[in-house]
Amino acid sequence: METEFSKLNISGGDSNHKNCSYCNKPFTEELWCKECDPFRIMEGWTSGNSVIDKFIKDTMYNFLEWVPFDRFTDIKEIGEGGFAKVYSATWIDGKSYYEEQSDGSWKKTEPISKKIALKRLNGSQNMSDKYLNELKIHWEISNKHGLKFYGLTKCPETKEYMMIIEFAYNGNLRSILSNDFNNIMWVDKISHLYSILVDLRDLHELGYCHKDFHSGNILHASPICISDFGLSGPVNEQKSDGKVYGVMPYIAPEVLNGEPYTSSSDIYSLGVFMAEFSSGKPPFYNKKHDLSLALAICNGLRPEFGKGTPEFYKKLAYKCMNANPNERPTANELYNIFIFWRDSTWGSYGEVENFGYKGNEIKAAFEEANKEIPNISTSYEKNSDAVFTSRAFTFSNLLPKPVNSSIITSYVNNEVCDSQLIDLEVSNSIQLRDIDDESKVDDLVN
Numbered sequence: 001m002e003t004e005f006s007k008l009n010i011s012g013g014d015s016n017h018k019n020c021s022y023c024n025k026p027f028t029e030e031l032w033c034k035e036c037d038p039f040r041i042m043e044g045w046t047s048g049n050s051v052i053d054k055f056i057k058d059t060m061y062n063f064l065e066w067v068p069f070d071r072f073t074d075i076k077e078i079g080e081g082g083f084a085k086v087y088s089a090t091w092i093d094g095k096s097y098y099e100e101q102s103d104g105s106w107k108k109t110e111p112i113s114k115k116i117a118l119k120r121l122n123g124s125q126n127m128s129d130k131y132l133n134e135l136k137i138h139w140e141i142s143n144k145h146g147l148k149f150y151g152l153t154k155c156p157e158t159k160e161y162m163m164i165i166e167f168a169y170n171g172n173l174r175s176i177l178s179n180d181f182n183n184i185m186w187v188d189k190i191s192h193l194y195s196i197l198v199d200l201r202d203l204h205e206l207g208y209c210h211k212d213f214h215s216g217n218i219l220h221a222s223p224i225c226i227s228d229f230g231l232s233g234p235v236n237e238q239k240s241d242g243k244v245y246g247v248m249p250y251i252a253p254e255v256l257n258g259e260p261y262t263s264s265s266d267i268y269s270l271g272v273f274m275a276e277f278s279s280g281k282p283p284f285y286n287k288k289h290d291l292s293l294a295l296a297i298c299n300g301l302r303p304e305f306g307k308g309t310p311e312f313y314k315k316l317a318y319k320c321m322n323a324n325p326n327e328r329p330t331a332n333e334l335y336n337i338f339i340f341w342r343d344s345t346w347g348s349y350g351e352v353e354n355f356g357y358k359g360n361e362i363k364a365a366f367e368e369a370n371k372e373i374p375n376i377s378t379s380y381e382k383n384s385d386a387v388f389t390s391r392a393f394t395f396s397n398l399l400p401k402p403v404n405s406s407i408i409t410s411y412v413n414n415e416v417c418d419s420q421l422i423d424l425e426v427s428n429s430i431q432l433r434d435i436d437d438e439s440k441v442d443d444l445v446n
Helices: 050-057 129-142 173-183 186-205 263-279 291-298 311-320 331-345 359-370 406-412 418-436 438-445
Strands: 072-080 084-091 098-100 106-108 114-121 149-154 161-166 218-220 224-226 244-246 391-393
Touching: 072 114, 129 149, 129 161, 129 186, 173 218, 173 263, 186 224, 186 263, 186 331, 186 359, 263 311, 263 331, 311 331, 311 359, 311 406, 331 359
Parallel strands: none
Antiparallel strands: 072 084, 084 114, 098 106, 114 161, 149 161, 218 224, 244 391
16 A cells, blocks of 8 residues: 555665664564554655654654655745744645545545645754654644644755644734734734633643743644744753743743743743733833843833723733742633633623623623724834844843732732722833833842
8 A cells, every 4th residue: 555655765764674663673564564553554764763753653643744855845934033943835745644445444635735834943953852852742732722733854955854834824923913913803812812821721731831932932823823842841841051041021030030940930921922912012122131121020020011901901911920920820720711701702601700700891891992902003113132032041140039010019919999000000110111221230130
């Protein structure tokens, strides 16, 4: 029986070796191991790397594919992050599908070309545990609700491995908000945040945290999905080099301060997303992303919200951005809140009360907030030192213990009414703006 791999002449492969790279037992026939692949779906190929071979075969029957690079056309670079380059391409054969026949054999369906994205993993010529970890995490999330992960290939020039993933036609969250903010109503914002929480909850339930959670890593596929798990890992696994990695405005203050990254640190980043959905602007776009901003964040500075944002929405976002990670909600708690909010905006709950509000109150508040969206300007001038790609920071114990500002304390403790919150927000922003004065950095450190 012909499979999708049987015709492929894969560079770097060794068609003469006699043992299966997966179980190391002798092949039943050339390049076919009956024990590992009884239906002969994946016979006749090798990536040239036993680690990759094993990883792909671990996904058998809902499987990833090894695809030669010459099966892609129209390859164009569309983005670059701190640890990878991303290209759009046409996959000539598209994803392989098989139908089981009456005699128990499997027949490949007719190929259909498909537009996909290729993510080239920088420095991945030798498949280390770091890169294999990203592949495994993305595969596990893809099998639940996340961005589709189809397989792997190899760049013929650099010999670096490339992930074949679903193409996000609408780009990332940052581009969506920049290009279409005034047409995104609150019912859509809440639905998008709910979709993000589906992936985040799955990630945390698998025992991982993202560790590089920012709007450039949220892709609008079908639906919005979390991507780029290059820094992700087990919650109890920490880097030992003393460096902090990520995009500074999204990094939790305790991580900036040298504390271990936890699932609560991802929740802080989600709170920043909530502010970004509200204002339409990237967080701290007008500030240098340097020590002075890290100091301000540790002293309670948080991103701004757009005019008309419901107070209960701000309150939840501030809870997510609490300086104390133990006081932040979990992904599962937020998932349940956003289900209620989403369904309330659809008119599903009416007089039903949950999380302190009735469904019709939630619906009315977001409908009122929609009236302000056309009046919110998303034009801005970015500081040349505001960097929104992931990079490494080293602060060497220069930062104070993170604290909440008075505005966050007031929101999470229900200490003031709405009219007082307006005055407090203005005075608090003036107070925290002084931290940007670089002449005061030494005073703050000392």
